[in-house]
Amino acid sequence: MFINGFKQDIYTCNRCKCGFCREECPSYKIFGLESYSGRGRMSMAWAVLEGKLDLADELSKRIYACTTCGYCSARCGMDVVRVIEAFRTDLIGVGKGMPEHKRFREHVLKEYNPYLELHQDRLNWLPKDIKLAEKAGILYFVGCTSSYRQKNIALSTVKILRDMNVDFTVLRDEWCCGSPLLRTGQTEHVAELGAHNVKLAEELGTDVLVTSCAGCYRVWKKDYKDLGVDYDFKVVHITELLHEMIKKGELKFKGEFKKRIMYHDPCHLGRHMGVYDPPRQVLMNIHGVELIETERSRDLSFCCGAGGGVKSAFPDFALKASLERLKEAVRAGVKAIVSACPFCWRNFHDAAEKHQIDLGVYDVVEIVSEVI
Numbered sequence: 001m002f003i004n005g006f007k008q009d010i011y012t013c014n015r016c017k018c019g020f021c022r023e024e025c026p027s028y029k030i031f032g033l034e035s036y037s038g039r040g041r042m043s044m045a046w047a048v049l050e051g052k053l054d055l056a057d058e059l060s061k062r063i064y065a066c067t068t069c070g071y072c073s074a075r076c077g078m079d080v081v082r083v084i085e086a087f088r089t090d091l092i093g094v095g096k097g098m099p100e101h102k103r104f105r106e107h108v109l110k111e112y113n114p115y116l117e118l119h120q121d122r123l124n125w126l127p128k129d130i131k132l133a134e135k136a137g138i139l140y141f142v143g144c145t146s147s148y149r150q151k152n153i154a155l156s157t158v159k160i161l162r163d164m165n166v167d168f169t170v171l172r173d174e175w176c177c178g179s180p181l182l183r184t185g186q187t188e189h190v191a192e193l194g195a196h197n198v199k200l201a202e203e204l205g206t207d208v209l210v211t212s213c214a215g216c217y218r219v220w221k222k223d224y225k226d227l228g229v230d231y232d233f234k235v236v237h238i239t240e241l242l243h244e245m246i247k248k249g250e251l252k253f254k255g256e257f258k259k260r261i262m263y264h265d266p267c268h269l270g271r272h273m274g275v276y277d278p279p280r281q282v283l284m285n286i287h288g289v290e291l292i293e294t295e296r297s298r299d300l301s302f303c304c305g306a307g308g309g310v311k312s313a314f315p316d317f318a319l320k321a322s323l324e325r326l327k328e329a330v331r332a333g334v335k336a337i338v339s340a341c342p343f344c345w346r347n348f349h350d351a352a353e354k355h356q357i358d359l360g361v362y363d364v365v366e367i368v369s370e371v372i
């Protein structure tokens with residue numbers, strides 16, 4: 001079993017049982033049961049290792065009703081998220097994964113995206129009047145969500161790069177980075193996806209790969225390396241690129257965005273990868289922006305609810321978590337919640353619409369594209 005590789009953490013947690021992981025865990029907060037907390041899941045992992053618990057359907061639900069946001073790991077010395085993801089791989093091995101996740105895995109292997117869309121339509125978001133270079137030092141890795149769903153984020157990113165006169169291109173045959181598979185324990189083919197993307201990027205002469213998706217960023221920056229998929233170029237999130245250009249005096253904003261806003265740290269960009277300041281610095285350099293920090297921010301940020309396969313398998317839970325975050329923004333008196341991840345954008349937008357909350361939802365690149 002894959003959880004065997006984390007025995008020390010699992011047994012240490014079961015000796016300690018501190019429970020700090022529960023305080024702002026979205027799953028525990030919404031389901032209200034110990035088995036839906038980080039501590040509860042570590043207890044279940046211990047019980048499986050001890051032969052006291054079988055890998056059954058009801059256990060599977062509790063392991064998968066987790067956004068893998070990493071709040072538990074931020075409050076604890078152990079990497080609880082890695083244990084949960086290993087647990088999921090074990091569940092996949094005995095056929096106890098979520099049907100929704102199996103469906104998008106099959107489509108990723110067939111059409112290279114989890115959205116049940118055709119691979120040939122991946123670049124349909126790109127306006128016909130934009131002619132990209134055949135080769136360029138900067139490669140924009142668009143990602144599946146911005147290619148097929150949140151096209152506004154892909155379009156805003158391309159507008160920014162063009163307005164900044166950046167010589168860039170995209171992959172004509174981009175495949176899913178593999179994040180949806182990794183986060184749901186379906187790890188088998190991710191290295192293959194990564195090797196394909198790396199090969200094409202190297203053929204284009206890539207020096208810097210830019211992502212606008214927090215999930216893609218984590219996979220490129222960390223997971224590919226862990227899987228033995230190596231490359232020599234640099235990987236940055238679009239907010240890191242913009243921040244660097246601001247520091248060098250190469251980017252100054254002409255317009256203004258007169259709003260009191262709250263920045264929401266995407267879990268994969270913040271807690272998972274430690275990128276906290278660049279998005280804030282970009283926003284604070286925009287005329288008119290009043291950036292408000294709430295108590296639950298940075299490494300203690302409350303998850304939007306969309307990650308870890310939760311949006312597809314537990315949509316009601318995903319929206320409840322998002323509503324929790326939107327209410328926090330309303331209490332802070334802001335007019336908009338801003339993030340740097342298409343998953344966050346989608347879930348906040350869906351929750352605000354469902355519950356008729358008068359709050360603007362933006363990605364950082366949408367605001368920048370308006371004022372550049």
